Amino acid sequence: xxxxxxxxxxxxxxxxxxxxxxxxxxxxxxxxxxxxxxxxxxxxxxxxxxxxxxxxxxxxxxxxxxxxxxxxxxxxxxxxxxxxxxxxxxxxxxxxxxxxxxxxxxxxxxxx
Amino acid sequence: xxxxxxxxxxxxxxxxxxxxxxxxxxxxxxxxxxxxxxxxxxxxxxxxxxxxxxxxxxxxxxxxxxxxxxxxxxxxxxxxxxxxxxxxxxxxxxxxxxxxxxxxxxxxxxxxxxxxxxxxxxxxxxxxxxxxxxxxxxxxxxxxxxxxxxxxxxxxxxxxxxxxxxxxxxxxxxxxxxxxxxxxxxxxxxxxxxxxxxxxxxxxxxxxxxxxxxxxxxxxxxxxxxxxxxxxxxxxxxxxxxxxxxxxxxxxxxxxxxxxxxxxxxxxxxxxxxxxxxxxxxxxxxxxxxxxxxxxxxxxxxxxxxxxxxxxxxxxxxxxxxxxxxxxxx
Numbered sequence: 001x002x003x004x005x006x007x008x009x010x011x012x013x014x015x016x017x018x019x020x021x022x023x024x025x026x027x028x029x030x031x032x033x034x035x036x037x038x039x040x041x042x043x044x045x046x047x048x049x050x051x052x053x054x055x056x057x058x059x060x061x062x063x064x065x066x067x068x069x070x071x072x073x074x075x076x077x078x079x080x081x082x083x084x085x086x087x088x089x090x091x092x093x094x095x096x097x098x099x100x101x102x103x104x105x106x107x108x109x110x111x112x
Numbered sequence: 113x114x115x116x117x118x119x120x121x122x123x124x125x126x127x128x129x130x131x132x133x134x135x136x137x138x139x140x141x142x143x144x145x146x147x148x149x150x151x152x153x154x155x156x157x158x159x160x161x162x163x164x165x166x167x168x169x170x171x172x173x174x175x176x177x178x179x180x181x182x183x184x185x186x187x188x189x190x191x192x193x194x195x196x197x198x199x200x201x202x203x204x205x206x207x208x209x210x211x212x213x214x215x216x217x218x219x220x221x222x223x224x225x226x227x228x229x230x231x232x233x234x235x236x237x238x239x240x241x242x243x244x245x246x247x248x249x250x251x252x253x254x255x256x257x258x259x260x261x262x263x264x265x266x267x268x269x270x271x272x273x274x275x276x277x278x279x280x281x282x283x284x285x286x287x288x289x290x291x292x293x294x295x296x297x298x299x300x301x302x303x304x305x306x307x308x309x310x311x312x313x314x315x316x317x318x319x320x321x322x323x324x325x326x327x328x329x330x331x332x333x334x335x336x337x338x339x340x341x342x343x344x345x346x347x348x349x350x351x352x353x354x355x356x357x358x359x360x361x362x363x364x365x366x367x368x369x370x371x372x373x374x375x376x377x378x379x380x381x382x383x384x385x386x387x388x389x390x391x392x393x394x395x396x397x398x399x400x401x402x403x404x405x406x407x408x409x410x411x412x413x414x415x416x417x418x419x420x421x422x423x424x425x426x427x428x429x430x431x432x433x434x435x436x437x438x439x440x441x442x
Contacts, residue, residue, distance in 0.1 A: 037138060038145040053142050054171055057135070058179040073137075082138050 023051055025101055027059060028094050031069060034085040036076070060084055068093060115160060116143055118268030119167045126177030126197050128184055135180055143170065164272040173266065174198075174255070187245075194248045195255065202248045209240045212406060220400050254278075267421045270350070271428055274343035283336040291329045298322070305375065308394050311387045315376045324363045331356050350421035357415035364408040367399075374398050 068090035302309035
């Protein structure tokens with residue numbers, strides 16, 4: 001394998017690691033307002049945080065099993081859709097998480 | 113929507129059973145929304161090729177399901193040997209193999225009118241566990257290195273997914289030596305008889321089966337060579353393998369159940385009781401072991417599976433023919 005490929009793979013791994021935490025925060029923040037998977041994905045992409053469906057749906061399920069989200073099936077446009085929103089526990093956790101992110105962000109800005 | 117349904121069924125196969133219906137319902141809504149959005153942008157219904165491209169982009173069914181199975185059981189000793197998406201299939205295959213193995217060993221004892229001993233089961237069962245585990249560890253390694261291989265696409269999607277070259281090469285690596293072994297057998301009977309070749313010889317019945325089995329092996333190798341150079345000839349695999357397996361099952365039926373003597377005592381040792389017994393034992397091993405019912409069952413099961421995979425190709429062919437007729441009428 002060439003050094004270029006190695007560097008690219010390393011960058012990809014680091015980028016994914018960096019994105020993982022931010023995506024959770026973005027999803028939680030977006031779900032302060034109820035949405036279903038497809039619109040959530042589109043909104044995130046429009047906001048510059050594209051996420052593929054293979055990552056989003058398992059993430060939503062994980063957050064729901066952790067009690068941070070609640071969901072319900074409802075009909076919209078003649079089709080059943082699963083709507084997600086932040087639970088009370090999710091709301092309680094989102095606040096300090098955002099504060100933590102802002103603190104990390106300002107520290108990083110200082111370092112860089 | 114037939115392609116989408118088929119894709120969803122394939123994903124469902126690898127999902128944790130308790131959540132599968134719910135996950136599929138949501139995945140179905142997501143993919144339908146994507147299809148509708150594309151169709152409205154195109155201003156026309158999507159073609160089968162376009163739908164397949166979208167589904168391929170979404171991911172191989174096993175890989176898609178894996179993302180939902182992060183906490184499911186797997187075989188891990190320090191590092192992952194068999195991943196969570198393959199593990200349920202491994203357990204099913206292992207159970208089926210062990211049941212067949214135990215049944216075959218018991219049948220051999222019954223046929224030989226010998227008392228059934230527990231020790232006799234230990235070696236075949238251990239071999240099955242070791243071989244199957246190694247096969248799945250290999251599959252797991254391939255899946256980690258090439259995470260989107262689409263090795264076993266659902267039947268409806270298979271006409272549009274090229275045969276992976278690695279799949280054809282693996283088949284050649286496996287069946288090439290078998291063909292060479294078979295070609296060498298008439299000249300070197302010890303390759304199948306071992307040390308008994310000094311006292312035994314292949315019976316005339318053997319020669320009746322030699323050419324049909326040789327042709328089956330040659331057809332199998334040819335299919336893989338053609339698929340290697342023409343991976344887009346997706347119809348070739350199900351059609352040829354259906355014929356190969358159906359013929360194989362027929363030949364093996366006559367070989368295993370209708371012929372009883374594949375080897376006889378060599379002319380120089382005719383009449384010696386010990387060699388008569390040796391011939392009987394070798395015949396039993398060949399008919400119930402090497403070329404035994406397991407191979408017949410395998411071919412018998414594979415033929416209808418490949419026939420099932422022929423359906424979408426036939427449907428496409430008929431649709432094309434009707435389209436052609438329609439075009440000529442207009």
